[in-house]
Amino acid sequence: MSEMKKVTIDPNKLMMAGLLCGLAGSYIGVAKTEVAGLLAGILAIPAIIWGADAVRRIASYGLGTGVPSIGNLSSSMGLLAALVGLVYQPALGALLAAIAGLVYGYFVAKFRILEIPRLPRYTMELATAACLAIMCLVSCAVGGYDPLAPQSSFEYVVRALLLTGFIAPIYWLTSVAMFHPFNAGLGVGERQGRTLKIGVVTSGIALTLTGIVRAGYLAISASSPAMLSAQSFTPLTYAMAYCTIGVGALVWVTGLIALLSTARREAAIATWTGIPPKPKK
């Protein structure tokens, strides 16, 4: 039923964009510049929007209250694949996430647990999108993760994310950012353009929180250097962290303004106050 709905952006183009930007974001730490973290975070946004579109396509078949479950599921599969990808190679991690999603979708379809056409392809897309998004956000949170030197770089990840516990917001907000757009736009009059605008808002939220995590880690390691800091910090590092927060907030507010003006145009009646009219029979 949803295939016949007109879409604003072709799903395959979104998939290409998400895949390329996600892979670029996970490898950008090789450049070893100060802006690597910021760029990795920005490149996570297309991956999250790709995930939100995949959720939209799979949930249009009628999952009902199962929409947030899909988001949690893909984020869970993507988290472990992201960790594996970070210690080996990000491309391998994305491939493993795709295989995991494919196996999952294949078995769920084979045992007729869910009767959705092309389920393995959708779960593959979801898991890969979540894995790439988490890898990019982790790279942003440590200020540029160098995947070609995992021996030294993974220590930063363990200190910044596992010791402080900051892996939890990154994991959870990726899940929320992917399922919230479709769940918020659920209804008979749902439209892809409006749903993806909500996706921009939620990915802005995810990027802002990653920037906060980065700035927070810098503050924490300044106050307990014996336990935390293994990297060297220049003044530009602090500036880049605040820049990430700023860019995230900018994306957030822009998306929100775009969404509100779209809603004002497209709602049945959009006024300040009133009594609901008698419905047309």
Place this chain on the structure above:
Amino acid sequence: MELSTIFLVLLGIFALIVLLITIGGWFEDVESDMGSQSNPNSQVQLAPQVGVLHRLFNKAIAGEPVTHGTNGVIGATLFTIFWWGFKWHPALAVAIAAALTMLFHMTLSTTAHVGRITSANIFGQPLYYDVILTQLPLIASHAFVLTSAFVAVSYLFYNLFFAAVDAVRLGGYLGYPIAIPLLGLVLGITAGAIGSSTGDVHYGAEREFQHALYGEGIPMGLHGHITVRAEVGYRMSMDVAYFCAKYGGPLSGFTYGMIILLDNFRLLAGNVLSNVVVNVAIGIAAAVTLILINRYLEVWARRKFGPYT
């Protein structure tokens, strides 16, 4: 300090934890009634399709466990940064972390309401700006209380485990060695699951269908035809919350407090007596007692209300 004084301090902190969790659970349910979230929201979503247009706030952030997990994790992350990084006093850090979390929560609520109402445009459901502007501060204020409660409890649990008073490790008695953001996440998810199972029934079965008879369940034919008129004018979500705060809210808080009390009491008793069999024994005794109390309640209700006529 001698051991008995330390033990009294431990009991005091334990009581504080249970109090904070009860308040958190209470406000969690009232906040979800204020924004019409989770399971009864399916009726608010269904109403325009059957021709009932409403003025309620349709906050559909995918169920309470996820929402309050999000609030918990963001609040706990900000708290960790303020307390550990900037070295602020914990009380100040809790308040400011909870306040900043409200920006995230209000954004998600607004996008959910706007998105759902706009997607019901073919049924003619209007989008009222005053609904958003009057309900949002109320939602944010209730969510502030619950976020600060859960962040404070995560801080207490984490610090209890690593605290040492005069060479007595308090972690041997209470506390969990899990980092504060993850503790905030799991406490929020559990709060959402509990509030959704208990308090939401009061909202969905009683208040949402106020015009249906008291004393029977809501048949399927009545689904979607929610009460949209209030005592004066059209009902808004704060009318719902005012009613449910009298019964549904306190019971949700009571549930969560009871769970944390029983669980940590088992842990404390087992650790004090250094015998894990005590844990299992208290647990099984509690479970059996609860089954018997439920059985008594069920028989009493059936005898008092009688079969359906």
Place this chain on the structure above:
Amino acid sequence: MIDLLVMLIMVAVGGVLICAGVFFMPVGGAPAAMSTAAGIATGCEMMAAGSGITGLLMAAALYSQPSYIVMINAGISSGIMMCVTMLVANLIVVFGKGVPPALATADKDPVTKEYVRAYVTPGTVGHGVPTACFVSGFIGAFLGGVGGSLTFIPVLRVALSKALGQPIDLFGAIEGIEAWHNYVPFFVLAGICALAMYFINANIAAYSIRGVIEGWWDPKFKKLPKTALACFVASLVFSLLLLLLFSNEAFVKALSSLLQLGGG
């Protein structure tokens, strides 16, 4: 190598137990919130996660005990959480709405063998949490708690043994490790992996149940074997990823470097 394989099996079996636990729980979903169905008014996945998390916290607190004690205690914690929730849900249904608990998929209550059909409101499929659903819920939560701790325990112990460089028994008590701040990452890793396992397995069970289930007598319960097999495969994939993670040198080196830091 052997302990990695044992971890694989434990995690996969834990997934199956979580799935079985969800089938036992009396999930009412959205209709139960309107007293249109019997059971707890939450979705399957979130109820499983909510009760399982209570068990996870207990497993984290008792980390140094032998494995079977940790599993039993985690299961009982989850069971108590479910029992208290169900009791209070009944209190609200009885006094807030004025209906006695009743179920509709069977004429007689499977545990107390009384006739309950007369108490069901016409147009609904039951309301509240009758005794049979209560007992079924306790069993379901117990299984869920055990399943979650079956992921938490091996991940924690294998990570510790790899970081410390000395073998740690996967089943016995842990001797001589007193937790201080630098051990927190191990608990965080184990906790997040267990949480992810809950979401993956309870999800598959939720898709199979499609809304409402009342307990072991419900006709939907017959779908358990096939769903358990799908959960086993999904958990096996997850544990294979864990295996890959723990066999990597960079990961082990990063974890062990933490333990050489000074206290903070």
